[in-house]
Amino acid sequence: xxxxxxxxxxxxxxxxxxxxxxxxxxxxxxVVAFLGQEGEGERDFCSEILEVCDxxxxxxxxxxxxxEEMVRWLEDRIRPELSISVGLSGQIPLSVGGNCRLGxxxxxxxxxxxxxPGVVLRQRGQDVAVRSIPRPTLPEDREDAYLQMIDExxxxxxxxxxxxxxxxxxxxxxxxxxxxAVSFEDLSQIIESPDPGPATIAFxxxxxxxxxxxxVFAARSLPEA
Numbered sequence: 001x002x003x004x005x006x007x008x009x010x011x012x013x014x015x016x017x018x019x020x021x022x023x024x025x026x027x028x029x030x031v032v033a034f035l036g037q038e039g040e041g042e043r044d045f046c047s048e049i050l051e052v053c054d055x056x057x058x059x060x061x062x063x064x065x066x067x068e069e070m071v072r073w074l075e076d077r078i079r080p081e082l083s084i085s086v087g088l089s090g091q092i093p094l095s096v097g098g099n100c101r102l103g104x105x106x107x108x109x110x111x112x113x114x115x116x117p118g119v120v121l122r123q124r125g126q127d128v129a130v131r132s133i134p135r136p137t138l139p140e141d142r143e144d145a146y147l148q149m150i151d152e153x154x155x156x157x158x159x160x161x162x163x164x165x166x167x168x169x170x171x172x173x174x175x176x177x178x179x180x181a182v183s184f185e186d187l188s189q190i191i192e193s194p195d196p197g198p199a200t201i202a203f204x205x206x207x208x209x210x211x212x213x214x215x216v217f218a219a220r221s222l223p224e225a
Contacts, residue, residue, distance in 0.1 A: 012086035
């Protein structure tokens with residue numbers, strides 16, 4: 001069942017981003033685009049992420065050069081409402097998150113930051129979720145700590161989106177419309193008459209009241225030569 005949450009732009013490139021993407025899709029969140037950052041580490045799975053995007057019909061782009069063209073692509077075609085940056089917060093221009101109505105959510109973990117207690121979700125400079133994880137001291141403990149970090153990341157993100165969804169209200173895109181008070185026959189007479197008459201004056205008065213304007217003038221097109 002599709003959720004009624006915000007339209008999400010996901011930004012990432014490693015295995016943690018793949019896990020976040022799959023979790024968002026399982027929840028039925030509206031992932032509308034993905035910006036990938038290729039890497040050369042053993043946990044870089046950009047190709048797998050692109051496969052998931054392809055199966056889910058999610059438009060994806062390389063995020064190595066996030067310039068004006070990329071920002072216009074997001075603004076004009078994708079129009080996300082919330083961007084989620086997984087491990088790349090320092091490399092994402094403010095214009096990407098700033099053009100989203102709900103801003104950008106940054107996900108940072110202890111494998112990226114030495115000062116991070118485990119997993120931190122940060123938005124607009126404020127920590128919105130913090131999960132503590134014991135920092136591994138032995139090499140053989142890193143794998144378990146990494147998997148625990150993934151679990152805490154997807155769990156914290158799910159709770160954040162649940163809180164956001166409870167108070168989320170889509171932007172009102174409805175435009176009120178009142179039917180015209182002038183009939184089609186009256187409009188035909190106005191167009192055909194070379195000089196203004198009672199119908200023209202009534203039409204101008206009607207439009208004037210609707211627009212709350214001081215004065216409205218109805219003009220007809222000049223005949224073709």
